[in-house]
Amino acid sequence: MSIALLDGPPAAHGMEGFAEHRQRLGSLPPVTQLIDAIERSNLRGKGGAGFPVATKWRTVASQRSGTPVVLANGGEGEPLSRKDRVLMEQRPHLVIDGALVAAAAVGADDIVLYVGADHTGAMQAMHRAVIERSAAERARLRLVSAPVRYISGEETAAIHFINDGIALPMSIPPRPFERGVDGRPTLVQNVETLAHVALIARFGDEWYRSLGVGTASGTTLVTVGGAVPQTMLVEIPQGASVADAVNAAGGITSDSDAVLLGGYFGGWVESGTAWGLSLDADTLRQLGYSLGCGVIAVLPSGRCGVVETARILAYLAHESARQCGPCTFGLRAISAAAGRVAGLSPAPGDLEHIQRWAGLLAGRGACHHPDGAAGLLASALRVFAGEFQLHDHDRRCSVVNAAAVAS
Amino acid sequence: MSDRVTLGIDRIKCDGHGVCADLVPELIELDDWGYPIIRGGAIPQSVLPHARRAVSGCPTLALRLQALASRR
Numbered sequence: 001m002s003i004a005l006l007d008g009p010p011a012a013h014g015m016e017g018f019a020e021h022r023q024r025l026g027s028l029p030p031v032t033q034l035i036d037a038i039e040r041s042n043l044r045g046k047g048g049a050g051f052p053v054a055t056k057w058r059t060v061a062s063q064r065s066g067t068p069v070v071l072a073n074g075g076e077g078e079p080l081s082r083k084d085r086v087l088m089e090q091r092p093h094l095v096i097d098g099a100l101v102a103a104a105a106v107g108a109d110d111i112v113l114y115v116g117a118d119h120t121g122a123m124q125a126m127h128r129a130v131i132e133r134s135a136a137e138r139a140r141l142r143l144v145s146a147p148v149r150y151i152s153g154e155e156t157a158a159i160h161f162i163n164d165g166i167a168l169p170m171s172i173p174p175r176p177f178e179r180g181v182d183g184r185p186t187l188v189q190n191v192e193t194l195a196h197v198a199l200i201a202r203f204g205d206e207w208y209r210s211l212g213v214g215t216a217s218g219t220t221l222v223t224v225g226g227a228v229p230q231t232m233l234v235e236i237p238q239g240a241s242v243a244d245a246v247n248a249a250g251g252i253t254s255d256s257d258a259v260l261l262g263g264y265f266g267g268w269v270e271s272g273t274a275w276g277l278s279l280d281a282d283t284l285r286q287l288g289y290s291l292g293c294g295v296i297a298v299l300p301s302g303r304c305g306v307v308e309t310a311r312i313l314a315y316l317a318h319e320s321a322r323q324c325g326p327c328t329f330g331l332r333a334i335s336a337a338a339g340r341v342a343g344l345s346p347a348p349g350d351l352e353h354i355q356r357w358a359g360l361l362a363g364r365g366a367c368h369h370p371d372g373a374a375g376l377l378a379s380a381l382r383v384f385a386g387e388f389q390l391h392d393h394d395r396r397c398s399v400v401n402a403a404a405v406a407s
Numbered sequence: 408m409s410d411r412v413t414l415g416i417d418r419i420k421c422d423g424h425g426v427c428a429d430l431v432p433e434l435i436e437l438d439d440w441g442y443p444i445i446r447g448g449a450i451p452q453s454v455l456p457h458a459r460r461a462v463s464g465c466p467t468l469a470l471r472l473q474a475l476a477s478r479r
Contacts, residue, residue: 171417171420323418324418325418325422325441325442326442329440329442330438360444364442366418
């Protein structure tokens with residue numbers, strides 16, 4: 001299977017230095033009509049929302065309210081994801097190249113490299129990579145350490161932190177492309193997205209499209225976890241299946257009823273459906289799924305989907321910025337009720353409440369934190385419908401009770 | 408402002424006083440925690456005066472009228 005971002009020295013080699021990087025890939029060509037090439041490459045944002053990259057760049061480039069800024073987002077707060085930190089650790093110069101050509105394409109002068117403070121290896125590699133660059137490039141690159149918090153990577157939170165030292169989402173409008181870093185139009189782009197751009201700028205969209213399977217284009221990074229030998233980052237062609245990605249990570253280590261696709265902001269899918277799903281943004285969206293930030297977590301046998309969902313909801317409720325009422329109180333209530341149901345001590349009406357609340361949160365926060373939690377919950381109520389009923393009505397867990405009987 | 412307007416809300420400013428739901432129940436109901444659930448779409452002319460009153464009556468100035476296209 002074709003790889004692109006992780007081509008070059010093996011992981012054990014560590015960071016690819018600037019000399020090796022330039023020798024392997026050549027210098028960056030001058031930027032001409034890059035946005036058109038990106039559009040033809042059908043590149044989507046890899047941070048989670050999957051927004052078309054060319055459209056975003058055109059919007060930023062057309063702003064007249066100041067010189068734009070590029071914010072390379074390597075916050076990666078998603079607990080199940082490793083892709084951004086590993087990419088920055090191993091290929092920091094691809095990320096920087098991508099940020100430089102993005103800046104050239106949208107007319108930006110400054111670039112902020114926003115890296116999760118706990119991603120120590122990534123931070124070290126990015127730091128070293130900046131130092132390896134020319135004085136002219138260094139002068140435009142600013143490395144910022146993102147606070148360790150799920151919400152820190154949300155784009156308005158990143159801007160808020162860079163401007164004011166407060167990593168909390170802000171109300172929109174204004175949107176980042178209107179007014180972001182230093183009040184200037186800001187292109188916020190995930191670091192993996194920028195790394196893809198660095199390759200498209202060199203080798204063209206035709207080459208990039210040829211990497212995909214079928215009509216899909218390019219490659220994508222996927223963190224595969226759960227019932228696999230070990231959590232692993234794999235690069236697969238877009239359009240390959242979930243099964244291909246899981247097999248690239250060593251295959252499953254137990255039977256599995258469900259897969260969490262897209263991480264905590266994604267959704268549960270029955271394994272029978274999941275394995276054959278094509279990992280391509282457009283295909284998944286048409287089916288009502290999303291690869292989010294590229295996470296595939298395989299639920300191992302012996303683990304209960306209701307319990308895992310309750311655990312994730314508790315995390316998301318805890319990680320709410322607590323700025324908006326529906327998120328602060330809604331997620332807390334959902335998490336408490338889901339916790340009781342998972343723990344086989346439901347209060348009267350818990351399941352009915354959860355079912356109603358799941359449909360009540362989307363679009364009701366300044367950011368999409370409540371939307372993500374509601375989407376995850378809705379998928380769990382669908383995929384684990386029987387198990388939720390069993391927990392709530394019969395106060396039984398088929399997984400735990402089966403294990404107890406067997407032992 | 409376009410003649411097709413809708414209610415927008417700054418969710419961070421909103422403290423759930425609930426005044427809006429009293430002033431324009433045609434467009435706003437409150438959730439289990441007292442925060443507004445806003446009916447989307449264009450505001451009918453007959454309801455517009457109530458909507459304006461809700462906007463000016465919001466204790467935290469979280470509510471606004473906005474052109475339909477940029478609704479959030």
